[in-house]
Amino acid sequence: MNNNFSQYWKNNRRLLIPLFISLLIVHILPPFNLFEDRSSSLLQVHLLLELFAVIVAILIAIVSWYEHEMHAHPDSAILLIGFSTVAVVDLLHALTYDGMPKLVTENSTQRAIFFWLAGRTLVLLTLALLAFQIKIKISNWLGLLFAGSCASLIFWFGTFEISNMPVLYIKGTGVTGFKSVYEYILFGLNVLLAGVFIRKADWRDPVKNSAFATSCLIMALGEIVFSNYIAPSDFLNNFGHLFKVLSYYVLYQSVFVSAIRQPYQKIRESEERFRTLTELSADWFWEQDAQLRFSQISKGVSPAFYQFLIRIRPWEIDALIPVNFEWSDYRMRSSRREPFKDLICKIEKSNQIYWISSSASPVYDEQRKFAGYRGVTSDITKRKMSELQIEFLAYHDSLTALPNRIMLQDRFEQFKSYAIQKKVKLALLFLDLDHFKKINDSSGHDIGDAMLKDVAKRLEECVRKIDSVARIGGDEFLILIPDLTKTEDVVQVVEKIIENLQKPFYVNHRELTTSASVGISIFPDDAENFESLRKNADIAMYRAKDSGRNIYRFFDDGMNADATNYMVLRNGLRHAIERQELVLHYQPQLNLYTGEIIGVEALIRWNHPEMGIVSPAKFIPIAEESGLIIPIGDWVLKEACRQAVAWNMGTASRIQMAVNLSGVQFRRGDVEQSVFAALDESGLDPSLLELELTESILIQNAEHALACVKRLKSRGIKLSIDDFGTGYSSLSYLKRFDIDKLKIDQSFVRELNTNENDATIVRAIIQMAHGLNLVTIAEGVEITEILETLRSFGCDQVQGYLLSKPLPAAGLEKFMSAYTANPQGELVSAAEVD
Ligand SMILES: Nc1nc2c(ncn2[C@@H]2O[C@H](COP(=O)(O)O[C@H]3[C@@H](O)[C@H](n4cnc5c(=O)[nH]c(N)nc54)O[C@@H]3COP(=O)(O)O)[C@@H](O)[C@H]2O)c(=O)[nH]1
Numbered sequence: 001m002n003n004n005f006s007q008y009w010k011n012n013r014r015l016l017i018p019l020f021i022s023l024l025i026v027h028i029l030p031p032f033n034l035f036e037d038r039s040s041s042l043l044q045v046h047l048l049l050e051l052f053a054v055i056v057a058i059l060i061a062i063v064s065w066y067e068h069e070m071h072a073h074p075d076s077a078i079l080l081i082g083f084s085t086v087a088v089v090d091l092l093h094a095l096t097y098d099g100m101p102k103l104v105t106e107n108s109t110q111r112a113i114f115f116w117l118a119g120r121t122l123v124l125l126t127l128a129l130l131a132f133q134i135k136i137k138i139s140n141w142l143g144l145l146f147a148g149s150c151a152s153l154i155f156w157f158g159t160f161e162i163s164n165m166p167v168l169y170i171k172g173t174g175v176t177g178f179k180s181v182y183e184y185i186l187f188g189l190n191v192l193l194a195g196v197f198i199r200k201a202d203w204r205d206p207v208k209n210s211a212f213a214t215s216c217l218i219m220a221l222g223e224i225v226f227s228n229y230i231a232p233s234d235f236l237n238n239f240g241h242l243f244k245v246l247s248y249y250v251l252y253q254s255v256f257v258s259a260i261r262q263p264y265q266k267i268r269e270s271e272e273r274f275r276t277l278t279e280l281s282a283d284w285f286w287e288q289d290a291q292l293r294f295s296q297i298s299k300g301v302s303p304a305f306y307q308f309l310i311r312i313r314p315w316e317i318d319a320l321i322p323v324n325f326e327w328s329d330y331r332m333r334s335s336r337r338e339p340f341k342d343l344i345c346k347i348e349k350s351n352q353i354y355w356i357s358s359s360a361s362p363v364y365d366e367q368r369k370f371a372g373y374r375g376v377t378s379d380i381t382k383r384k385m386s387e388l389q390i391e392f393l394a395y396h397d398s399l400t401a402l403p404n405r406i407m408l409q410d411r412f413e414q415f416k417s418y419a420i421q422k423k424v425k426l427a428l429l430f431l432d433l434d435h436f437k438k439i440n441d442s443s444g445h446d447i448g449d450a451m452l453k454d455v456a457k458r459l460e461e462c463v464r465k466i467d468s469v470a471r472i473g474g475d476e477f478l479i480l481i482p483d484l485t486k487t488e489d490v491v492q493v494v495e496k497i498i499e500n501l502q503k504p505f506y507v508n509h510r511e512l513t514t515s516a517s518v519g520i521s522i523f524p525d526d527a528e529n530f531e532s533l534r535k536n537a538d539i540a541m542y543r544a545k546d547s548g549r550n551i552y553r554f555f556d557d558g559m560n561a562d563a564t565n566y567m568v569l570r571n572g573l574r575h576a577i578e579r580q581e582l583v584l585h586y587q588p589q590l591n592l593y594t595g596e597i598i599g600v601e602a603l604i605r606w607n608h609p610e611m612g613i614v615s616p617a618k619f620i621p622i623a624e625e626s627g628l629i630i631p632i633g634d635w636v637l638k639e640a641c642r643q644a645v646a647w648n649m650g651t652a653s654r655i656q657m658a659v660n661l662s663g664v665q666f667r668r669g670d671v672e673q674s675v676f677a678a679l680d681e682s683g684l685d686p687s688l689l690e691l692e693l694t695e696s697i698l699i700q701n702a703e704h705a706l707a708c709v710k711r712l713k714s715r716g717i718k719l720s721i722d723d724f725g726t727g728y729s730s731l732s733y734l735k736r737f738d739i740d741k742l743k744i745d746q747s748f749v750r751e752l753n754t755n756e757n758d759a760t761i762v763r764a765i766i767q768m769a770h771g772l773n774l775v776t777i778a779e780g781v782e783i784t785e786i787l788e789t790l791r792s793f794g795c796d797q798v799q800g801y802l803l804s805k806p807l808p809a810a811g812l813e814k815f816m817s818a819y820t821a822n823p824q825g826e827l828v829s830a831a832e833v834d
Pocket residue numbers: 587601602603604615616617620636660661662692722723746779780781782799800801802806
């Protein structure tokens with residue numbers, strides 16, 4: 001509260017102090033009659049001051065009328081009634097002043113003072129009602145009627161009952177004691193009211209409250225003047241009128257500011273704020289006329305675009321497109337005069353595409369007639385382009401921009417209904433580039449990517465517009481050929497594709513070649529849904545790869561069974577090591593000169609929980625393809641070395657352990673590391689380990705293989721060439737690689753005694769090997785006659801069912817103990833030891 005008073009004093013002291021001082025000076029000055037001999041001048045000045053006060057009172061009433069009508073503010077009704085009455089009563093005071101023409105009855109100072117006091121009392125009452133927040137609900141006209149009635153009553157008393165009123169002024173003596181006391185009471189009440197206004201500064205507009213308080217205080221100061229003058233012509237009396245006018249003016253100011261200036265200022269501020277924001281905003285704020293032509297556009301729109309827009313309808317922006325369907329929704333809503341929000345439309349102008357989003361409401365004039373639209377438009381081109389890009393990427397391959405699998409499936413569904421209706425077929429081609437990995441590995445991914453783009457282009461050139469080419473990842477493509485009357489029609493397309501892809505590609509001045517293996521499945525013959533059709537085409541593609549690549553294969557049901565089997569094996573193989581389903585069997589190898597078992601070949605078996613023993617011929621290719629051969633190969637090496645140590649420990653004999661190595665182990669694994677780890681872990685003498693490699697391993701990776709073989713040989717490990725005679729049979733690499741042994745493939749051995757060619761080949765291999773100081777071993781020896789022939793050819797060693805089938809470790813141990821009992825070559829068959 002104290003805060004309110006100090007704040008008030010701080011704000012108003014510059015007005016109140018001078019007023020107070022001037023009043024004090026006027027009081028201290030000796031009294032003098034200003035208009036003693038010029039009573040007409042006194043009348044004029046008094047009339048002028050009073051008229052001024054009346055005008056201000058009328059202005060307060062008018063502003064209050066307006067504010068009451070516009071905002072129904074409770075203060076305004078009180079001010080309207082109060083100051084309408086005050087204006088009339090003050091006018092009566094001026095008109096009944098002594099010396100003024102007669103107003104109904106004779107005028108006198110007594111009569112004028114009566115109206116004066118009535119006026120002051122009314123002002124005090126009006127402000128008291130405001131200070132104590134008394135609410136009056138009344139219409140303007142009724143308020144005016146009430147004010148008129150009050151003024152009439154006062155006029156009645158001041159005119160016809162003035163003789164019954166207390167004496168207020170005695171000529172020559174001055175104001176009476178009654179009048180003095182009344183004025184002092186008015187003074188006190190005005191000061192009190194000012195206090196109430198200041199104290200309650202918070203509940204009303206503080207500026208208005210402060211003005212009311214100031215008005216009360218100025219009025220109070222004025223009352224002091226009127227409490228003790230001798231003649232109305234006194235300077236003091238006239239000086240007091242100035243206070244009254246000033247008090248009214250302060251009131252008027254605050255009423256005017258709150259009712260008129262403040263609202264207008266708020267509107268101006270709001271407009272300014274709106275204008276600044278619209279200028280800063282990148283959005284366009286606009287108005288359209290009743291014909292929906294742009295009439296106003298904010299500065300957000302670029303000047304160039306402004307030219308397009310102003311005075312045209314939005315959908316007329318591109319006059320070249322007479323019916324722009326993008327705008328149909330917009331036009332429909334506009335024609336229905338509906339509001340709309342975030343309506344997206346496309347503008348094509350000067351080969352540029354813009355996307356805009358508009359929100360707008362219809363505008364009506366005072367007669368509720370449609371006057372146009374007012375709205376805001378944002379340029380959402382960037383956002384829309386990103387959305388379109390995201391949408392594109394969701395359905396396309398980012399590298400080649402071809403449709404992706406999802407989109408192709410979509411198209412398949414569309415064509416499927418058509419195919420069912422028209423009783424035609426659909427072909428789905430699964431295309432995989434042959435040896436693309438090599439291109440990627442040797443030339444780098446950038447070249448690989450560029451080549452894939454070229455492949456995509458060529459594929460599109462090979463098909464019709466109605467066909468769809470999709471890239472589904474890596475070097476795999478799907479091609480959908482709808483509307484086939486007969487299956488054979490697809491052959492032409494696929495042959496064209498295969499032929500085109502064989503032609504060289506030129507990427508970054510490099511010539512690259514590839515080919516494609518294609519699997520074909522047909523709807524509805526091979527499958528009825530997309531996923532099955534794709535799977536079947538995939539299976540057929542694998543069959544094409546198996547058949548030597550660069551060819552196509554149609555899907556058939558047999559493939560499906562194979563593929564299922566394949567999948568079962570591949571999945572099971574992943575867990576075979578950890579589930580300990582892999583075992584090694586060992587097949588003995590016999591020295592034909594000494595009749596001794598010089599070693600065994602470790603041959604892996606998979607003891608499948610459901611399928612039983614699975615042959616390595618079945619699962620090794622799968623392991624190679626999936627890369628699982630690396631961990632499997634490591635396991636074989638370790639297990640074979642461990643077993644060799646176990647068998648050689650504590651005996652004089654030295655059993656050699658032959659282990660097969662896959663080409664994949666050489667290419668993708670760290671074969672040396674695996675071999676050395678197995679040797680180190682088991683402690684096997686390296687000279688007891690023989691690694692069986694195929695010719696292709698050495699030929700295909702000559703440099704890498706040579707370096708690797710050298711390091712292996714430096715540790716004393718033996719090397720033998722498996723399946724010799726079926727591949728390159730090149731003599732040069734046998735020397736280069738420092739090979740120890742040649743294993744003659746069983747395909748030559750099996751019919752050795754009946755097939756002259758085989759006999760010639762076997763004899764030549766043995767002679768050549770001996771010429772190079774290599775040991776020879778023949779595998780697949782099943783009968784004694786063959787063994788004898790081999791012995792006669794000079795073959796050093798044999799291996800085969802005649803001696804023993806591959807046996808589990810325990811079986812081999814039994815075999816060995818049985819065999820040593822017959823050292824002179826009386827061969828013991830596996831059947832016998834089992
Ligand atoms: N990378 C690896 N390859 C391996 C491993 N273990 C085996 N294999 C290779 O799997 C192929 C099939 O092997 P398998 O079914 O074990 O067949 C071998 C012998 O059982 C069979 N054999 C031996 N004697 C006779 C016989 O008198 N008649 C007859 N019909 N078959 C006989 O020959 C296969 C010997 O193979 P190999 O000496 O390697 O040429 C096979 O290619 C194995 O190499 C492995 O651990 N890793």
